[in-house]
Amino acid sequence: MENNEHERFSPIKSLLGLLSFSTIIPVKQYTSIEYMTRLVWCWPFIHLVVGILAAVFGIVCADVLHLNPFFTAALIYAFLMLITGYNHLDGVMDMADGVMVHGDPQRKISVMKDSSVGAGGVATLFLVAILTIAGLYNVLDYECIAAIIICEMVSKSSILTTALLSTPSDQGIGCYFIYSTNILNYILSTVIVAVIAYLVGDVVGVIGLAGAIVAGALIAFIAKRNFVIANGDVLGMSNEVGRLMALLFMSVALFFL
Incomplete structure (x- = not known):
């Protein structure tokens, strides 16, 4: 490119x-x-398609192969990781390592950019992965297949939230995504995503979007406090945590609504 x-x-x-x-x-x-x-503000709509593919895959696992909900949830997560090329997993590990190390922002950034992975990065990736699988299992237990579509779509809304609230680094691909995100295209994207989420998952879908936005804001806050700037690793962490938080919010909503 x-x-x-x-x-x-x-x-x-x-x-x-x-x-x-x-x-x-x-x-x-x-x-x-x-x-x-x-056109980064259109990113959630591209992953709406990815979410639909994951939902169809889940239906095949559950209704055709008659796998139990936990096994189906694990396979859906594996499917999402595979089709996205494990694109953001290194970001989860790298940002976690940077946050865990003691020192000033420059020290933390150097650790985050280091190619080696520490225990904090591995443990964080494990926690995010197992909690996401648990979240998928929970929504499947409620037979809410729409939640699979929504959580993948709004994971990109989480990235856009982080990008909007962050100061870009002076190098790397991530800075282009941050520079291209502004308040106008962010609002436009979020409103359209909210409409789609409502049409696909009713109020539960909108609550899932709210969870992703909270995740994006939280990751932006953590990045600013630890690194001052944000890069591609921070955006990658936002994607994975955004999907997880969307599932958490939807799981709670499914119980009460």
Whole structure:
């Protein structure tokens, strides 16, 4: 996705670039990172499709293969990780390592960027993964297949929330996503996501979006306190925690509503 000064901006190429960037779906369409991130506010809508694929996969596991809810939940999580190319898992581990180490922001950033992974990173990834599987199991127990679609879609709303509230680093791909997120396109994206979430999952879906927004704001706060800036690792953490928090909020809502 090298920048090409002769390239003209194309919304279709930008959307396909986002799809290629965040999934393993074979899309042979490339554009510059600047043009790709220009439509970053549309990212949740791309992952609406990914969520639908995961929901169909879950239905096959549960209704065709007759697997129990826990095994189905674990396979759905594995499916989501595979189709997204394990794209954000390194961000979870790297940010966790940076937060755990003692020192000033520069020291924490250097640890976060280090290619080696510490115990804090591994433990955090395990916790996020097992809690997400538990969340998927819980919504499946309520037979709310729509929650699978919603949690994947709003995980990108979590990223947008973090991007909006963060100060970008001066290098790396993550800074392009942060620079391209502003209050106007964030509000537009969130309103459309809220409408889709309501149509797909009623009030429970909107509550799931609220959970993702809370997660995004929380990750932005933690990043600002520890690193001052945010990068791709912070956005990756936001994605995974956003999915988890959406499932948590929807699980609670399913009990009370």
